[in-house]
Amino acid sequence: MARRARPIQEINAGSMADIAFLLLIFFLVTTTMDVDTGILRILPPPIDPTTPPPPPVKKRNVFEVLVNFNDQLLVEGQPMDISQLKEKTEEFVKGYGGSDDHPNFPEFKVSEDPEVVKYFGPNYMVSKQVVSLKNDRGTSYEMYIKVQNELAAAYDELRNELAQQKFGKSYDDLLKDDANKDKVEAIKKIYPQRISEAEPENVGG
Amino acid sequence: MSKFRKGGKKGMPAISTASLPDIVFMLLFFFMVTTVMRETTLKVQIKLPSATEVSKLQRKSLVAYIYIGPPTKLLQAKYGSEPRIQLDDAIAPHGYLDIPEYVQKVVSKTAPAEVPLLTYSLKVDKDIKMGVVTDVKQELRKANALKINYSTHKGDALAAK
Numbered sequence: 001m002a003r004r005a006r007p008i009q010e011i012n013a014g015s016m017a018d019i020a021f022l023l024l025i026f027f028l029v030t031t032t033m034d035v036d037t038g039i040l041r042i043l044p045p046p047i048d049p050t051t052p053p054p055p056p057v058k059k060r061n062v063f064e065v066l067v068n069f070n071d072q073l074l075v076e077g078q079p080m081d082i083s084q085l086k087e088k089t090e091e092f093v094k095g096y097g098g099s100d101d102h103p104n105f106p107e108f109k110v111s112e113d114p115e116v117v118k119y120f121g122p123n124y125m126v127s128k129q130v131v132s133l134k135n136d137r138g139t140s141y142e143m144y145i146k147v148q149n150e151l152a153a154a155y156d157e158l159r160n161e162l163a164q165q166k167f168g169k170s171y172d173d174l175l176k177d178d179a180n181k182d183k184v185e186a187i188k189k190i191y192p193q194r195i196s197e198a199e200p201e202n203v204g205g
Numbered sequence: 206m207s208k209f210r211k212g213g214k215k216g217m218p219a220i221s222t223a224s225l226p227d228i229v230f231m232l233l234f235f236f237m238v239t240t241v242m243r244e245t246t247l248k249v250q251i252k253l254p255s256a257t258e259v260s261k262l263q264r265k266s267l268v269a270y271i272y273i274g275p276p277t278k279l280l281q282a283k284y285g286s287e288p289r290i291q292l293d294d295a296i297a298p299h300g301y302l303d304i305p306e307y308v309q310k311v312v313s314k315t316a317p318a319e320v321p322l323l324t325y326s327l328k329v330d331k332d333i334k335m336g337v338v339t340d341v342k343q344e345l346r347k348a349n350a351l352k353i354n355y356s357t358h359k360g361d362a363l364a365a366k
Contacts, residue, residue, distance in 0.1 A: 020229035031240030038356040137336030152258035
């Protein structure tokens, strides 16, 4: 006997929203949206015992920063507060310019980099500065990051200043546009971020 | 009379919620696509320091994390309160000596062309002594993992005393 066809009952979709909300909340909780930020550094490659050691850098070209286990700073033989570090670093890295030689500041040499020549002329003098950072094994990580941050800030400020002076734009603005790659390169060559970290040792203090 | 007014029933018709699931699903898919799963559970406590000169890390797939800090309260019974290194999901049993193996593992998982782009992000508690960090850095150097990132919050470094 044929039964009378009944209309198929519609499935109630009212709870679909609840299920979807549940999934949504699950994903909201388990996922992260934060971008990892930090200070990027390139470590020096491991020392090859067969290659001869590089020639020593003249002491006047080195800006020495020591941090002891009490998180105290010794900069160029003078105790210093961290708040002054940026200013002093800038002073040193900038130096006195090529023309007047000053024994307390690093030597200068004529830059032969094509980018520098292109934008700053053939006789632009570039400082031979090196910043040397030494820390004790007992230095706190926070202090270390502060010092790294101040040193990076000093270089950043100098680059900014030069970019403003020469190109009328801040360094960050130059970085945003790929067309300015050469200009960025030139500025980087004039103020290269040379932060050398010594082989670990106990600075004491 | 008015030809539009038929039937005696008046009053607000119920707003249809039939499209609500669609809206929520759309949100859900948006979140699924834009976010990355929290891949590890932290076994060490980390309070990151702050810095102003920070840059963003691009390409999360090319970042390997190394966590250094004191173990969480629950794990202190097992590991003590001395700072430990966490690689992936577990606390490294031999401390920094496990790093070369970890680097090898990370490198083997990455396409050869992208190995030079690998960044090792150090997430280190701010009260850790540099000795531990230096050991890790030396191991990374030996393992030729040279691109590192000191993970920090963005903020005034000097203000936080």
